Structures are given as structure tokens and as C-alpha cells.
Amino acid sequence: MNFRKALAAAFLAIFTTAALAQAPAAPPSWQQGRSSEQASSPLHPFAPHMTGRASKDLPVDKLKVPAGFKVEVWADGIPEARSLALGDKGTVFVSNRLAKNVYAVVDKGGTREVKTLLKGLNAPNGIVFSKGTLYVAERHRITRYDGIENNLDNSGEGKVVIDGLDPQNQPGHFWKFLALGPDGKLYYNVGAPGNIVMPAYFQAAISRVDPKTGVAEEFVQGVRNSVGFDWHPQTKQLWFTEHGRDWLGDESPSDELNVAKKQGEHFGYPYCHQGDTLDPDFGKGRDCKAYTPPVLKLGAHVAPLGMRFYTGKMFPAEYRNNIFIARHGSWNRSTKQGYDIYRVVLNENGKVMKSEPFLTGFLTDEKADPPMWGRPVDVLQMKDGSLLFSDDYNGILYRVSYSK
Amino acid sequence: MAAALCFFAGDVALAADPQLCAACHGPEGNSVIPANPSLAAQPEQSISIQLFQFREGNRKDPQMTPMASNLSNKEMNELAAYFSKQKAVAPSHKTSAESAATGPKLAQQFNCVQCHGPALRGQQHIPRLAGQQYEYLLAQLRKFKAQKRADLDGNMTSAAQGLSDKDIEILVDYAAGLSPQ
Numbered sequence: 001m002n003f004r005k006a007l008a009a010a011f012l013a014i015f016t017t018a019a020l021a022q023a024p025a026a027p028p029s030w031q032q033g034r035s036s037e038q039a040s041s042p043l044h045p046f047a048p049h050m051t052g053r054a055s056k057d058l059p060v061d062k063l064k065v066p067a068g069f070k071v072e073v074w075a076d077g078i079p080e081a082r083s084l085a086l087g088d089k090g091t092v093f094v095s096n097r098l099a100k101n102v103y104a105v106v107d108k109g110g111t112r113e114v115k116t117l118l119k120g121l122n123a124p125n126g127i128v129f130s131k132g133t134l135y136v137a138e139r140h141r142i143t144r145y146d147g148i149e150n151n152l153d154n155s156g157e158g159k160v161v162i163d164g165l166d167p168q169n170q171p172g173h174f175w176k177f178l179a180l181g182p183d184g185k186l187y188y189n190v191g192a193p194g195n196i197v198m199p200a201y202f203q204a205a206i207s208r209v210d211p212k213t214g215v216a217e218e219f220v221q222g223v224r225n226s227v228g229f230d231w232h233p234q235t236k237q238l239w240f241t242e243h244g245r246d247w248l249g250d251e252s253p254s255d256e257l258n259v260a261k262k263q264g265e266h267f268g269y270p271y272c273h274q275g276d277t278l279d280p281d282f283g284k285g286r287d288c289k290a291y292t293p294p295v296l297k298l299g300a301h302v303a304p305l306g307m308r309f310y311t312g313k314m315f316p317a318e319y320r321n322n323i324f325i326a327r328h329g330s331w332n333r334s335t336k337q338g339y340d341i342y343r344v345v346l347n348e349n350g351k352v353m354k355s356e357p358f359l360t361g362f363l364t365d366e367k368a369d370p371p372m373w374g375r376p377v378d379v380l381q382m383k384d385g386s387l388l389f390s391d392d393y394n395g396i397l398y399r400v401s402y403s404k
Numbered sequence: 405m406a407a408a409l410c411f412f413a414g415d416v417a418l419a420a421d422p423q424l425c426a427a428c429h430g431p432e433g434n435s436v437i438p439a440n441p442s443l444a445a446q447p448e449q450s451i452s453i454q455l456f457q458f459r460e461g462n463r464k465d466p467q468m469t470p471m472a473s474n475l476s477n478k479e480m481n482e483l484a485a486y487f488s489k490q491k492a493v494a495p496s497h498k499t500s501a502e503s504a505a506t507g508p509k510l511a512q513q514f515n516c517v518q519c520h521g522p523a524l525r526g527q528q529h530i531p532r533l534a535g536q537q538y539e540y541l542l543a544q545l546r547k548f549k550a551q552k553r554a555d556l557d558g559n560m561t562s563a564a565q566g567l568s569d570k571d572i573e574i575l576v577d578y579a580a581g582l583s584p585q
Contacts, residue, residue, distance in 0.1 A: 047529040051452045100460065370528060
């Protein structure tokens with residue numbers, strides 16, 4: 001028995017309980033920030049079907065894509081399918097957020113085998129693959145699994161890259177997105193510990209860690225929660241999605257698409273939202289000019305999650321270097337919107353030219369509860385240029401392809 | 405905690421047979437054992453998520469853990485679909501006059517109705533409290549307050565922190581006597 005590990009677990013348990021016990025009587029973190037007039041609001045977040053749902057029981061034929069494109073179910077039976085990563089040998093890795101697993105989906109020429117690769121992890125939402133290694137960002141640490149595609153049936157224990165990422169067992173946005181930058185560093189978010197609260201200095205930030213040394217640093221701050229980022233193929237700048245705060249009304253504030261031009265930039269949270277709207281409480285005595293505004297407003301409460309630049313050759317030329325964004329929401333809105341794959345078109349200088357829904361059909365009744373039958377989480381470009389995306393509500397991966 | 409004793413056929417191949425659940429959860433999922441919850445007319449997703457929580461070891465119970473450990477996702481979905489479609493019988497519990505008067509206010513004040521609905525009948529992944537077994541509800545709410553009850557997203561643990569022991573008794577007395585459907 002590993003005594004040190006047991007001791008550490010015991011301390012963690014005590015610390016966790018103590019931290020929770022000290023908390024004053026508080027509403028659930030998603031209700032934090034409601035005004036007294038909103039106290040009887042029927043709006044609430046949705047939970048995934050943790051046991052998944054079979055695609056044959058769902059209206060998959062209702063999904064709509066532009067002419068020439070086709071969408072189909074690529075794999076189901078992957079409960080709470082969240083972030084996606086692609087291995088060199090074609091393995092598609094899929095993460096969990098509320099559940100504890102990482103899955104490996106192996107394409108066997110038309111049929112796909114789903115293996116439970118890693119079990120018992122702590123909110124392992126972030127995954128990225130590079131040079132044979134799968135990196136996994138859990139709530140509190142980042143680990144690496146070397147040579148993973150040679151060991152899909154026996155992954156072994158991960159090696160720790162960095163630990164201690166959640167010293168306060170924070171409520172709110174405790175899950176992490178993970179991506180590998182052009183500088184070879186692992187980038188991850190630490191979200192705000194609630195809807196609209198003053199974050200600690202390491203929270204509401206995107207940070208990066210050098211996997212060789214395990215040394216981390218903050219990259220940008222004032223980011224309420226980002227669950228998707230990627231680097232522009234030409235400018236190499238970091239682009240990321242960000243969720244705005246809740247309970248400021250159906251139309252405010254907008255969720256954001258941001259670009260980080262340099263280290264140390266501040267994107268406004270909790271003082272300024274959507275680049276131009278001061279927070280009614282935290283914005284007092286502040287000026288939005290002090291913060292970097294978004295390059296695109298993505299819509300109020302649409303919950304943009306995974307985003308990737310499209311660099312493939314399968315889609316028509318006008319799709320090259322476009323961004324595809326999975327919009328997972330909205331819940332904090334009396335008339336629902338989002339629940340789609342959204343397309344952002346840039347010019348050669350990286351300026352946003354237009355944006356529009358690319359794949360729709362999950363949202364069936366904008367006034368119903370629930371209003372949708374599926375929720376996109378992450379997008380992934382495959383080697384052939386097709387696009388996979390995940391749906392955590394049902395545990396399904398879909399593939400979008402194009403042919404003339 | 406008074407845990408009722410139940411006996412099973414013990415054949416895991418039959419684990420998805422709803423009749424096996426009936427040994428503890430009552431005919432058509434209408435429990436007659438105070439410590440065990442009724443499943444009849446519970447929202448489908450609320451049943452499948454709790455089975456998932458038992459199988460994954462997040463929620464532990466000497467009887468439910470082994471029952472859930474061999475169930476596939478598909479079997480959990482089938483059981484959830486079956487019990488969600490059963491008719492819930494009227495509760496035997498009678499709410500006291502005091503709880504009938506203050507229960508609705510507390511349910512509003514402590515955000516119960518936000519998720520469980522105005523009549524506490526549940527929705528989606530949120531269970532029905534109306535007409536549920538009194539003893540079961542009391543045990544669960546006390547565990548949430550003690551931060552010892554598995555919780556998918558932390559919302560119930562958080563919501564229970566502000567409740568006094570007396571609040572818990574009133575809310576449970578109120579909910580257990582409500583009409584389930």
C-alpha cells in the first residue's frame with residue numbers, strides 16, 4: 001500500500017471538508033449573482049445523460065449542414081463525451097468532465113471500438129496529444145501518458161507534469177481545457193470560482209506550463225472561463241472562447257471570441273463584460289478601455305466551448321483557416337439559442353469578416369425545457385479533412401464531411 | 405440508519421429485470437419500505453443518473469452498489485424508462501399542519517422549487533420529492549448537509565448548507581405528503 005498517497009488523500013479529504021464547512025450558507029454556484037427579482041426564475045442548467053443515449057433513438061436526421069456537406073453519427077456509447085484529441089495512428093481520445101474516464105475510439109474500417117482508456121480521474125476534461133504522448137488536465141493536475149497508442153489496453157499510471165492546480169477545491173468552473181501551444185507549452189484555463197465573484201490571483205486566467213520542467217506561469221487574465229482555444233495557423237496567436245456571466249438578462253452580456261496578442265493581457269472579468277459593459281457591482285470605478293475587448297461577440301449565454309482552426313483540404317477553399325466553434329448553450333436565457341457548430345470567417349490578416357451557424361438542428365423548441373436533444377462540446381479536424389464533434393448530452397461523436 | 409433487508413435472486417444476468425428492483429423498491433417501484441425510495445414516476449434521467457452514480461462508486465450503499473455494479477448503460481436506460489412510466493401511488497405519509505403551512509415558504513427560500521419544480525415533482529435529472537418516502541428523504545437531505553452524499557454537480561450539497569435541522573424536518577415532512585403526480 002502506498003502510504004504517502006493514502007496520507008495525501010486523507011489530508012486532501014480533511015482540507016476539502018474544512019473548506020466547504022467554512023463556506024457560508026450559499027446558493028448553488030450557478031445561482032450566484034441573481035438579483036432578488038430573479039429569485040423565482042425557472043432557468044436552470046442541464047445535466048448530461050450520464051449513461052448516454054443510443055443514436056438510433058434520436059432525431060439525427062434533423063441536423064442541418066450547408067449544401068455539399070454531410071453529417072453522420074461516427075460513434076456512440078461514449079458517456080458524457082467532452083474534449084477531443086487525435087493520435088498519430090488515428091486514435092480519437094475523448095474526455096469526461098463530471099464522470100471520471102478518458103476513452104479511446106479506434107476506427108476499424110467502418111466500425112469503431114470504444115475503449116475505456118483511463119478510469120477514476122478527477123474531472124479529466126482537458127486532453128491533448130503530441131508526439132506519442134497523451135496529456136490529461138484534471139481538476140488539480142496535468143499528467144502525461146507516453147507511448148499511449150501502443151498501450152491502449154494498458155495505459156499504466158500517468159506521470160505528473162504539474163500538480164496543485166486547485167489548492168482551494170474551488171466551486172464553479174473547476175474543469176480545465178488543455179492545448180499545446182506553438183512554443184511547446186501546455187496551455188490550460190483556471191476558471192472563476194462562481195458566476196460573478198472576485199477571483200484569486202491564479203483564477204480567471206489562462207496559464208501555461210513547460211512539460212519539460214513542470215514550471216508554470218500565468219499567460220492572460222480576466223478570463224471568466226475558457227473551455228476552448230487554438231492558435232491561428234499563420235499569426236500563431238492564441239484565440240480562445242470565453243463564457244460571459246449569467247443573470248444580466250437574455251441579451252447581456254455576450255459570450256466572447258478573444259485573441260491574446262501578448263502575455264499579461266487582461267480581458268475584463270469581473271469588471272467589464274463583452275469589452276464594453278461594466279459589471280453592475282464589480283465595474284464600479286472601472287473603465288472598459290483598460291481591458292482587451294473581444295474580436296467577436298458570439299451571442300448571449302450561447303456557451304462557446306471547443307474551437308479549432310480548419311486547415312484541411314476536404315472542405316471548399318473558403319473554409320481554410322476558418323474557425324469552427326461548438327456552442328453548448330444556452331440555459332440562462334428565457335428564449336434559448338446556440339446548440340450548434342458556429343463558423344467564423346477571417347481574412348488573411350486574421351480579421352473577423354463574418355460569422356454564422358454552420359450546423360444546426362439540436363435546438364428543437366427555444367421555449368421548451370429542455371429545448372434541445374444534443375449539445376456540441378468540442379470539434380476536431382481529422383486527417384482526411386473531415387470534422388468530428390462531440391455531444392456530451394448523449395455521448396455521441398458526429399462526423400461532418402464534404403463532397404462535390 | 406435503518407436499512408431494510410432485501411433478498412435477491414443473485415443472478416447478475418437478470419440484473420436489468422425490474423422485478424428484481426421491486427423486492428426493495430416495491431410493486432411497480434412504489435416503495436413500501438420507509439428507508440427505500442419509490443422509483444415510480446421519477447423522471448427517467450434522474451433514475452439513470454443515480455444508477456450510474458452507484459456503479460461508478462460515487463454513491464455507495466451495501467445493497468445498491470452490488471446491484472448496479474454489473475448494469476450496462478443500456479440496461480440502466482431501460483430500467484429508468486420502465487420505472488419512469490409507472491404510476492405513483494398516493495403517499496401514506498400525512499404532513500403535519502405546521503409543515504403544510506411553512507413547508508412551501510422554505511421550499512421557495514432554499515431554492516428547492518428552482519430545480520425540483522413548483523410541485524416538487526422533479527424534472528430531467530432532478531428527482532421527484534413529492535410523495536417520496538419520508539425516512540428516505542430525511543436521510544438523504546441530512547447526508548447532503550453533512551457533505552456526505554454523492555452529487556453530480558455539487559448543487560444539492562451547496563443548497564443544503566443553509567438548512568437547520570428543523571428546516572430539514574419541515575421540508576421532508578412537507579414533501580413526503582405531497583401528491584406525486
